[in-house]
Amino acid sequence: MNRVKSRFWILVSIVAISGFSQGMLLPLIAIIFEQDGISSSLNGLNAAGLYIGILLISPFMEAPLRKYGYKPIIIGGGLLVILSLALFPLWKSFWFWFLLRLFIGIGDHALHFGTQTWITDFSPVHKRGRNISLYGLFFGVGFAVGPLMTPLVKIK
Incomplete structure (x- = not known):
C-alpha cells in the first residue's frame, strides 16, 4: 500500500475511534446521571459540554494548523481526548465531568479539523468527495458502535 493510502486509512481509523468515544460517552454518562437523580435539564447541559468545547x-x-501543521494538531487533539477520557473515573462530579467533556470537545475538534483538512489537501480532486464521504462514514460507524458500551454503567 502506498504512503498516501496508508495515511488516509490511518486518519479515518482515528476518526472512527473519535466517533466511538463520543457515541459511548453520551448515553453512558446520561444513564449514570439519571441513576443519580440528576435532572434531565442538567443532564442535557452536561452533554452539551462537548459541543460547547467545539464552539x-x-x-x-486555523492559525495553529498553519503554524504547526497537521500532525501536531491531530496528535495534540487526540492526546487531549485520551487524557480527558482517562480522568473520568478519577472523580464523579457533575462539573468535573462537564469540564472533561468540554476538553473532549476541544480535542475532538482539533483532531477533526486537522484530519479533514489533511484529507482534502492530499486527496486528488477526482477522489476528494469519496475520501471525505469515507471519513464521515467511519465517524458515523464509530459513533453508532459507541452506545454498545452502555453496559459499562454496571462498573462502579
Missing part, C-alpha cells in the same frame, strides 16, 4: 475552539483552529 469555543472553532475560531482559533
Whole structure:
C-alpha cells in the first residue's frame, strides 16, 4: 500500500475511534446521571459540554494548523481526548465531568479539523468527495458502535 493510502486509512481509523468515544460517552454518562437523580435539564447541559468545547475552539483552529501543521494538531487533539477520557473515573462530579467533556470537545475538534483538512489537501480532486464521504462514514460507524458500551454503567 502506498504512503498516501496508508495515511488516509490511518486518519479515518482515528476518526472512527473519535466517533466511538463520543457515541459511548453520551448515553453512558446520561444513564449514570439519571441513576443519580440528576435532572434531565442538567443532564442535557452536561452533554452539551462537548459541543460547547467545539464552539469555543472553532475560531482559533486555523492559525495553529498553519503554524504547526497537521500532525501536531491531530496528535495534540487526540492526546487531549485520551487524557480527558482517562480522568473520568478519577472523580464523579457533575462539573468535573462537564469540564472533561468540554476538553473532549476541544480535542475532538482539533483532531477533526486537522484530519479533514489533511484529507482534502492530499486527496486528488477526482477522489476528494469519496475520501471525505469515507471519513464521515467511519465517524458515523464509530459513533453508532459507541452506545454498545452502555453496559459499562454496571462498573462502579
